[in-house]
Amino acid sequence: MPEDLPIGRRERLLAALRSRGSVRVRELAAELGVSLPTVRRDLALLADRGLISREHGGASARTSAPERRTDGPRWVVGMVLPSLHYYFPTVAQGVKAVADAAGAKIVLRGSDYDPVVDREQIGLLVARSEIDGLIVAPELRHPQAPEMLRWLDALPLPVVLVERQPPSDFFIEQLQWVASDHRRGGETAVEHLLAQGHRRVGIFGTDNVTGMQVADGWRQALRRHGIDPDEQLMGRTGLFQRDARISAFGDVVERVRKGTLTALIVQPDPDAIALAQRCLEAGLRIPEDLAIVAYDDEIASMGDPALTAIRPAKAQVGRLAMEVLLHRLRLGHDAAPQQLLVRPQLIPRQSSLG
Template identity: 40%
Template structure:
């Protein structure tokens, strides 16, 4: 084995990082990723399972669910599956949502329940159509929903959801504290505001006092990010005026001109770091900076929000990673708990904290003497 291969502790930390990212991992894929034998990976999985950090499954591992039973002697009887079917409607089946769906499926498999998935769009009429398909078939006992709660008709949509014939939990969505429905709607989502605070405080700790924010136009996440931005800037006594609401990904018409305008404003405001939502927009800005001869992070530090593909940037990009797979898992666990306990269980509204993944785009390397 070559000397540069990861030691056991580093290898297991990398294994857990992949598991948190995807919700489930396969021995074969990990062996290839870590450049070790499948036997070594199986030993690592066994060691981590013994500490309760993951659950061994055939050919790989999953994150443990909150409802997992404590480890017991070998050959223990398998728990009787809970005979529930849960419907799930998400606004997209690409970018961001696959990780949430994967987490939900992992939890469902571990709890012995069925998951019926429906893809929708960011449109209330289509949301209603897909939700109605599930409820009218009479095959689901609960619903996990991510409806469009922007624009006109939101109050009517919430009222309609609150009167559905089966329990409902919102996923990566939330209502106001009080809703005029027969039961207060439950929800689970990433704490995006805190995720933004993590990014601002990280840049502040590395000496940045003039930071800019680029928010993806039209994203439901933007309101939470703006809230966290204002809170962090206020507490750290930083100027908060530099906020741009534009989509600048490579597939956006005129993105180069928009980025050029943003960077002109950065020079005028002496901005030394940008937080960008989301990865495609951050990578587009990084690419433009490189073309113009800017050094990252020396001339401009960058932090992305989402961490879907930020590691593929050049340089690899520091990013805030919402706990997407965990959100999906917790949503299923909450629903099963609701279905098992019924009205005895108090309503829950859960925020799950994101992580800050440090890479080369935000931390200057120490120069060799």
């Protein structure tokens, strides 16, 4: 028996089973353009891996929760994260804490924000017979994102997105997710600065999922208070480092001295600390001349001065993602899909308090 199936054929087999509930060998052979023996071998391999149930003349989707193991971990969960260096390690620690308590094993892989690698790594985990469920954070900013979401939603094992969620207009049947509500985090930062008397509030953030959501919250909060976001300073991170090809620091200083900028939200922490350092070197006072709120709170407390920060509950998001997956593993499809948002927390410090 072959060790694996061609990825495309396996996905088509699993998608057919998920959409119809059961399939016949002759129907699949005609649809896939392969021989009857090839389909039988494919179905036998998928059945051996616990992904489907064999029936006379065909197969059906696995609908019940997997049985608990008696000779090892109760469940084995595959996890694919885009970064194993920043932000996501804390999420992974939260996942592992709940997995350890439940007697589950985590198999971790990285994908480096690459949608092709996402698909490859997730596919490799799905193909492993011992994998009972998945926790994944795929790249959803590329044109193939809808295809990725449909594929994940159709897999015959439970999947929980972590720090990711589909667009609100995208139909989802079984896919679950737990994510930080970064839009609310952006709003919280603005509300804090407005309460300190600021009306000129700019933002510098990443162009990743988190940064875009924080910026959306920033815009919404400003508009709610009658402030035009288009009149505020906005830019991408990486522009305050000394080795940046194009520096935004001069623009910040000019606006501060003209009185058209009094506060900045900066994501992530390293850029916020770089900005604070350069401000002090240029003779600007923090927070008297410029208030700063960092976003992430991994190292913000070590800034000079200590930086106010918005802290996503990364470990809690990981814990909840694992709890949601365990709920589905225990109850099977009787468990209603859960889609949760966790609000980040404001941590006030010297950089924004007058």
